[in-house]
Each structure stands twice: as C-alpha cells, then as structure tokens.
Amino acid sequence: MYELPRYTIQKISIAGNKHVKIEDLKSNISTLKYTNRPYLFIKLNGYLSQKRSKKDSLNSKQSNLQLFSRIPDVLDTNYVQVQGLKIKNYYKSIGYLNAYVDYRIDTLSNQNVKIQYIISEGRPSLFTKDDTLIINNPALNKIVNSYLFSESLVKKNEILSTSILKNEKQKISETLRNQGYFYFNVDQVGIKINDIKDSTLTSVSLAYKIPNLNTSSSNVLYDRLFRIGTIRFNELQLEINEKEEKWISKLLTSNQLKRIVTFKEDELFSANRISQSLQNIYSTDQYKSVTIKFDTSATRVHPSIELIRNDRFNITSELGGSVFRGIPGPFITNTFKIRRVFSLLDNLEFSNRIGFEAQTGFINTDQTRKNLELNFTAVVNLPTLYLPVKYTKWTSNLIGSQTQFGIGYDYINRPEYLRSNLKVFQRYQWRKSEKEFFQLSLFDVNIINTNYPKTETATSFVTYLESLRERGNNLYRSFNPSFVSSILFQYNFRSFIPSNKLVSGKSFILGLESGGTTLNFIPNKRIGIIENLFQSDQDIQFYRYLRFNLDYRNYLLLGAKKQSQLAFKFIGGLAYVYGKENDYQLPYEKNFFIGGPSSIRAWKPRRLGPGSYNATTNLIEQPGSILIESSIEYRFRIMQLLGALNGAVFVDAGNIWNIDYPGQNSIGIWRANSFLSEIAVGTGVGLRWDFDFFLLRLDLASKMINPALPNNEKWVFNKIGFSSIENPIEFNIGIGYPF
Incomplete structure (x- = not known):
C-alpha cells in the first residue's frame, strides 16, 4: 500500500490578513499558489504521480492529459522561512512597511504537517508629498520640481506602492528626454523613502536624487542638452x-x-x-x-x-458568404492598391464588392429572393493635412495625419426596385495620441435615385410605401430621388485596445453633422443642376438638418484575478431638421433606430418606439429623431470548452422619440414631463464562446417594461415565456460582444 513521505505538507493556511485577500497573495507569490488540502487527494495525487514517474523513466510515451503531475511537498524549514519572507516583501511592495510575518508548524497524528503563516499587517504607509529634491543641476531641478507639482503619479494620502514609484521614475525620465536630455535614462533617477521625518513609516515622504549614484549604468552626459x-x-x-x-x-x-x-x-x-x-x-x-x-x-x-x-502594387481578395433560410448568399470583395502614384507617399486604393445575398421580400416576408448588390469605391490617400499654411501650425504634434478624397457607387437590384447611390467625399484624419482620433469631412455628397421596374412586385411595393406614409412612417422618402450633403466631425477617445479579451478602460465618441449647409446660401434651397441630372417625374429632395450623437462606454475588471467584467454603455442622439421643404423629414439613413442584438435585445431590430407608440406589426422599422440608450452587462468565466465559454447577465434600457414640428401629426413625440415613463427596459442572460479568432454570442432577452402598453400594464416581466404572445423570449445571435 502506498504511503506518503513523512512530514508531507498537508495544508498551508494564512491568518491575520485583513486588508489583503488570500487570492492576491497566491496570485503574486507563485509558490503559495498550490496548497494540498484533503488528505485523500494528497495520497491519491502522490500515488499517481509516483506511478507516472516510473512510467516516464522507462521512456514510455506520456499521455496527452497530464493529471496529478505535482509531487507532494515535504517539509523544509528553509522553504517555510523563504515563503514567509516573500509574504512580507509583498506587503512592503503594496505599502505595508510595518507588516510582520510569523509561522507555525503543526505535526498531525499521521506524521503529516500543517503550516500556518500569521500576519500582522499594521497600518499602511501613506504618501505625504512633503518630499525632498537632491539634484545637482539647477535646470534639471527646475524641470523635476515642476513635474512633481503638476504631473506626478504620487498623490497625497494614497497608499505607497513600489509599482507607483517604478512608474514615477519612468515618467521623470520621459519628461527629461522630451526636453533635450538625450542620454538621460530611468537609472539616473533614485527615489528613497525618507524615514527621518516619521520613524513609524505610516506617513512617508520621498527623497528624489539625480543622479542616482547607486546604479552602475550612469552616463556622465545625463544632464547635457542636445x-x-x-x-x-x-x-x-x-x-x-x-x-x-x-x-x-x-x-x-x-x-x-x-x-x-x-x-x-x-x-x-x-x-x-x-x-x-x-x-x-x-x-x-x-x-x-x-x-x-x-x-x-x-x-x-x-x-x-x-x-x-513596400511593394508598389498590392491586391487582396476575400470570398465569403451567408446562408439565410437555407439559401446561400456568396460575395466577393477585391482591393487593389497602388502606392506612389502622384508622389513619394500617396496611394490610390480601389475596392469593389459583389454579392448575391438572400433577403425576404418587403411585402411577402415568407418569400426569400437573391438580390444583387454592387459597390465600387476609389480613394486617394495623401500623407498629411492639406490646409492653408496659416492653419497648419497646430498640426506639428499630430500623429498619422491623412487627407482622403474619394468617389463611390452603390447599386442594389431587388424585385421591388433598382437603387443607386453616387457619393463623393473628402476626409481629414489625425491622432493627437494613441488614445485620441479625429475625423473631419468638409463635404460628403450622396446622390440617391430609385427606379421601379414595370412588374407586379414593384407596383405592390410602391403601394406599400404609400400605406406607410399615411400611417406616419417616412420610409418612402428613402426611395425618392435625393441629394444629401453634409459636413461631419467626429472625436474618438479609447483607452484600451479592442479585442475579445476582457479588459478595463473607457471609450467616448462624439459626432457632429450639418446637412445641406450650402443650401442656406441658395434662395430656393435647391440646386438646379442636380434636378436636371435626375430627369425624374418625382420631386427631388434636398435636406437641411443638424445631427448630434455621443457614445460612452466603460469597462471594469472585477474579482481578485480580474476574470470578470462589468460593462456599461450610454448612447444619445439628436437630429433636428430646420428646413421645412421636406415636411421636416430627415434622410431615412440619418434617423435613429433602436432594438436588436447590439441594442435593446428584448425587441426586434429597429422595431422599438417611438415613445409609447404601439405598432400593429413588427415588420416596419421605426425611425426617430431623439435617442437614449443604455446597457449594463456583467460578464464572467464559466469553463474551457474548445475555447473560453463565458456567461453574461444584462439589463438594457432606452427608446427613441420624434420632435414636435409645426403642423406635423407625428407619433411618439418627446415630452419633458413624460419621456421617463416611456423608457423601455429589457433583461436577459447570454453565452459568449471565444475561439480567439472570433467570438460567437447567444443572448436570450425578455421585456421588463414595455412603454407601448397602458400605464398600469407596462410591467410585463411576469408574462415571460417561450410561447408567450405578450412577452416572448427573443433569441439574439451575433459575432463579438454587443458593446
């Protein structure tokens, strides 16, 4: 019968820790990570481990599943003392300079032992900011003193941390290297704890010393300007x-x-x-x-x-497809890039996409047809911001500045209609840092036209659009000949790199758009050349509007091992039409929509709202001019199954509304005294299956508060069910996180 070696360590325990979790100690001290717990497990582990060792010594082939590979630890007093010292050093690194660690070894009746570390944490050490500078060079002294006053990472009354001191040294080095000190490096900075002012070390002041004479890599030219x-x-x-x-x-x-x-x-x-x-x-x-x-x-x-x-010419192609109701929809995308066309640093990029994708009919949704979609775009990329000289002074510190000019053409061939969109655009793009991105478009012009073939399907579709118009839905305007021009600005801040991994960070997007701005300088607000270009018997639509949108997201990692995440999203938008020539209507694509897999998941895509409007069918998209949307989601790990299988619990809330224009009988008007009662709320659970190269998402969502119902019937969570008519569970499948 197998017996464990004498003085096998059965269990390692920690006592006295009040401010530091055991999980934090184990994650930062690797030798404390594994602890033997149940006696039977130790014995079984030891037996199988010994058996496997004998098998391996014969050079036999090892199994792919390496279980019970760790040999049980036998007591070593030197090992015990070293672990105690590591615990004490970890406490010092996070600001508990007076921490004391003792240990006790208990021998059990079966000759196994238990080890207990007893920690006396003491009070944490706090920064006082009553610091001392010891710097020989007056110029360096002035720069560092200014840095400590306005940019220092050390904050008053915060707990001391060696990681903060390490980053502080790095930041001081960067500050000086950015002001001409080419040979200065982090080793020149010495930061010591000043224990003269407070011998108890509960209030810590620092002594900054340059140069740091304790380093062997000091350069005599560290304080010379270059x-x-x-x-x-x-x-x-x-x-x-x-x-x-x-x-x-x-x-x-x-x-x-x-x-x-x-x-x-x-x-x-x-x-x-x-x-x-x-x-x-x-x-x-x-x-x-x-x-x-x-x-x-x-x-x-x-x-x-x-x-x-790089090579002057570059060609890429992507062949893919989708399947809808069992019907394949192939597509191909091609990109052809030519570098150094007009100068040393420009490039010309051509791209096109051809797809035969299956979609349902607008009227008879039971029928599925393949529709032809074509796209062609040509873009010239220039390597700087081309602006008048007097406006270029502020561009000297920008990163990745670029000017783009492009032209594109979209064509859709469906049984109901033939739709084309000719677009011409210009963009400035630049970054102020790795986190901030800007885009400005001085013109983005779209000339949209729709023709209807002489078929029964097309005739029925025109009749369908007219019926929607009579019910207050302006979908028909999306198919009228239109001229849409705008000036756009977007600011994007992101403190993290997007990926399928759970991270902490924030992002913020601000968008501003002015549509039809140049029309304000034309007496009749119309452009004759464009009207002649269409040669259509339909009224050509010109739009004037202002549009604002913002998107804020925050991600927090939770738990000792930071393996779960709390994600929050808030989106707001306002689109205001100041031109009455189209009955105060927006271009259809400039409306806001809500609902769907990446929005309010308890409602079908683009079917929620506006306001308390109760649609007679969910086949019609519901546009709006005001948007409020928010989501909070808790994401957590479940298990490994060919990839990381993670779970989620979420709550979504929001709605869209229309603006009350003069003489309009719009539905879902925003009212300051009633809009809160029209906020829709949904909740649900989800699975995320992360295969590294993509993440598959499944969410099950149900309504909690339905604003389309009377006041005393809005709460519908108690009517949830897979076959419920009043509150059916919505299935949402997607790729990637919803936000």
Whole structure:
C-alpha cells in the first residue's frame, strides 16, 4: 500500500490578513499558489504521480492529459522561512512597511504537517508629498520640481506602492528626454523613502536624487542638452547579383518626408517627437520597415532614418458568404492598391464588392429572393493635412495625419426596385495620441435615385410605401430621388485596445453633422443642376438638418484575478431638421433606430418606439429623431470548452422619440414631463464562446417594461415565456460582444 513521505505538507493556511485577500497573495507569490488540502487527494495525487514517474523513466510515451503531475511537498524549514519572507516583501511592495510575518508548524497524528503563516499587517504607509529634491543641476531641478507639482503619479494620502514609484521614475525620465536630455535614462533617477521625518513609516515622504549614484549604468552626459542636427533619410534596397545578395543604402531627399517628421533641425531633442515621426512614416503604408539611428557630436543628435519600401502594387481578395433560410448568399470583395502614384507617399486604393445575398421580400416576408448588390469605391490617400499654411501650425504634434478624397457607387437590384447611390467625399484624419482620433469631412455628397421596374412586385411595393406614409412612417422618402450633403466631425477617445479579451478602460465618441449647409446660401434651397441630372417625374429632395450623437462606454475588471467584467454603455442622439421643404423629414439613413442584438435585445431590430407608440406589426422599422440608450452587462468565466465559454447577465434600457414640428401629426413625440415613463427596459442572460479568432454570442432577452402598453400594464416581466404572445423570449445571435 502506498504511503506518503513523512512530514508531507498537508495544508498551508494564512491568518491575520485583513486588508489583503488570500487570492492576491497566491496570485503574486507563485509558490503559495498550490496548497494540498484533503488528505485523500494528497495520497491519491502522490500515488499517481509516483506511478507516472516510473512510467516516464522507462521512456514510455506520456499521455496527452497530464493529471496529478505535482509531487507532494515535504517539509523544509528553509522553504517555510523563504515563503514567509516573500509574504512580507509583498506587503512592503503594496505599502505595508510595518507588516510582520510569523509561522507555525503543526505535526498531525499521521506524521503529516500543517503550516500556518500569521500576519500582522499594521497600518499602511501613506504618501505625504512633503518630499525632498537632491539634484545637482539647477535646470534639471527646475524641470523635476515642476513635474512633481503638476504631473506626478504620487498623490497625497494614497497608499505607497513600489509599482507607483517604478512608474514615477519612468515618467521623470520621459519628461527629461522630451526636453533635450538625450542620454538621460530611468537609472539616473533614485527615489528613497525618507524615514527621518516619521520613524513609524505610516506617513512617508520621498527623497528624489539625480543622479542616482547607486546604479552602475550612469552616463556622465545625463544632464547635457542636445539639439537635433542633420536629418538623413536612407532607403535600403536589396541588390541581387550572381554571387550574393546585399542591402544597399541610398540617400533619399524628400520634402514630403520632412513635412511629416515632427522634429526639426536645431530644435531640442524630444523622444516623443521621434516616436511620433516614426508613426507618421508607418501610417503612410509606404514602408515595411522604419528604423532610426543616432550619431552624436558635442551637443547635437544626428538622426538617420532607414526605410525599406513596400511593394508598389498590392491586391487582396476575400470570398465569403451567408446562408439565410437555407439559401446561400456568396460575395466577393477585391482591393487593389497602388502606392506612389502622384508622389513619394500617396496611394490610390480601389475596392469593389459583389454579392448575391438572400433577403425576404418587403411585402411577402415568407418569400426569400437573391438580390444583387454592387459597390465600387476609389480613394486617394495623401500623407498629411492639406490646409492653408496659416492653419497648419497646430498640426506639428499630430500623429498619422491623412487627407482622403474619394468617389463611390452603390447599386442594389431587388424585385421591388433598382437603387443607386453616387457619393463623393473628402476626409481629414489625425491622432493627437494613441488614445485620441479625429475625423473631419468638409463635404460628403450622396446622390440617391430609385427606379421601379414595370412588374407586379414593384407596383405592390410602391403601394406599400404609400400605406406607410399615411400611417406616419417616412420610409418612402428613402426611395425618392435625393441629394444629401453634409459636413461631419467626429472625436474618438479609447483607452484600451479592442479585442475579445476582457479588459478595463473607457471609450467616448462624439459626432457632429450639418446637412445641406450650402443650401442656406441658395434662395430656393435647391440646386438646379442636380434636378436636371435626375430627369425624374418625382420631386427631388434636398435636406437641411443638424445631427448630434455621443457614445460612452466603460469597462471594469472585477474579482481578485480580474476574470470578470462589468460593462456599461450610454448612447444619445439628436437630429433636428430646420428646413421645412421636406415636411421636416430627415434622410431615412440619418434617423435613429433602436432594438436588436447590439441594442435593446428584448425587441426586434429597429422595431422599438417611438415613445409609447404601439405598432400593429413588427415588420416596419421605426425611425426617430431623439435617442437614449443604455446597457449594463456583467460578464464572467464559466469553463474551457474548445475555447473560453463565458456567461453574461444584462439589463438594457432606452427608446427613441420624434420632435414636435409645426403642423406635423407625428407619433411618439418627446415630452419633458413624460419621456421617463416611456423608457423601455429589457433583461436577459447570454453565452459568449471565444475561439480567439472570433467570438460567437447567444443572448436570450425578455421585456421588463414595455412603454407601448397602458400605464398600469407596462410591467410585463411576469408574462415571460417561450410561447408567450405578450412577452416572448427573443433569441439574439451575433459575432463579438454587443458593446
């Protein structure tokens, strides 16, 4: 019969910890992660582990499932002391400088042992910000003192943390390297705890010392200012002959490259500007490799930027498809890029998409047909913001600046109609940092036209649009000949990199749009050339409107191991028509819609609202001019099953409304004294199956509060059911997280 070795450690326990969780100790001290618990498990573990070791010693093939591989630990007093020291050091690293750790070893009747660590945490040490600077160079002293006053990561009355001190040293180094100190590095900064002012170490002041004489990597030129010297661009080309291959460096002279490099000759060296410049060059998509080398003279840094070109021509194709009601819908997307068309850094990109996708008919939704969709777009990408010179001063610190001009054509062929959209647009795009993105379009023009074939299906569809118009739905305007022009601005902030992994962070999007702005300078608010272009017997629609939208999202990681997440979303929007020429109607695509897999999941896509309006059928999309939408979702891990299988619990709320225009009999009007009672609320649960390369999502949602019902009947959660008519469960399937 197998017996465990004498003095096998049966259990390791921790006592006395009040402010620090055991899970945090185990996750930061790897040797505490595994603890033997039930006696039977230890014995079984030891037996199978020994058996497997014998099998492995014979060079037998190991099984793929390596269970019970850890050999039970045997008592070693040195090991016990080392673990106690690690616990104490961890406490010191998070600000408990007076923590004390003792241990006790108990021998059990079966000669196994239990180890208990007894922790006396003491009071945490708090920063006082009553700090001391020991800096020989007066210029450095002034810069660091200014940094500590306005930008320091150390905050008064916060708990001391070695990670904060490490980041503080890095930030000081970055600050000085951005102000000309080329040879300065993090090792030059010394930060010590000053225990003279408070020997109990409950109130901690710091002593900043530059240079740090305790480091072996100190550079004598750490406090010397350097300016940018001669800037060189070298293009590396691979030369192939019969005997060998070698890289040849050729001097490259380019005003365009100089323009997108944010550091200039005679300026003080700045590490940030060097990084920005390399990103600017990469963003042109002209070079597969961009590296920089520095030569220094007495007070000059001479940058040499080495470049390896991308191929001039690039072609990509994507073939895919979808299946709807058993009918396949193939599509193909092609992209053709030509680099260096007009200059060294521009590119011209052509893309097209052809698809035969299955969709239901507008009128008879039981029928499914394949519809032809074509798209063609041509875009010229220029590597900077092309603006009048007097407006370019503020652009010197931007990253990835780009100007785009494009033209596109969309065509849809359905049995009910033939629809085309010719668009011409311009965009400025730039970033102020890795987190902030801006886009400005001075013109975005769409010329939309719809023709109806002489068929029974098309005639029935026109009649259907007319019936919707009589019920207050302006879907018909989406099919009338239209001229839609606008000026757009968008600001995007995101503190994290989007992925299927649970992360913490925030994002914010602000959008502003002015439609038909130039029409305000035309007496009849119409453009004759456009009207002649259509040559249609229908009234050509010109729109004037203002549109505002915002999108705020916040993600918090929860739990000791940060494996669950609380996600929050708020979206708001307002679209106001100030031109009465179209009966105060928006272009259909500029309306707000709500409901569906990535919105209020208890309602079908685009079918909620407006306000308390109760639609007679859910086949009709419901547009609105005001949007309020919010969701909160708790995401958590379940198990590994070919991928990470995660769960979610969520609550969604929101609605859309219409604006009360003069002489209009619109439904779902927004009223300040009643809109809160018209907020729809839904809840549900979901599964997320993460396969790394994509995430499959399934949500089951039901209504809690239905604003379309009378006041005393709005609560419908008690009427939930798979076969319920009043509150059926909605199934939502999607790819990726809903937000």
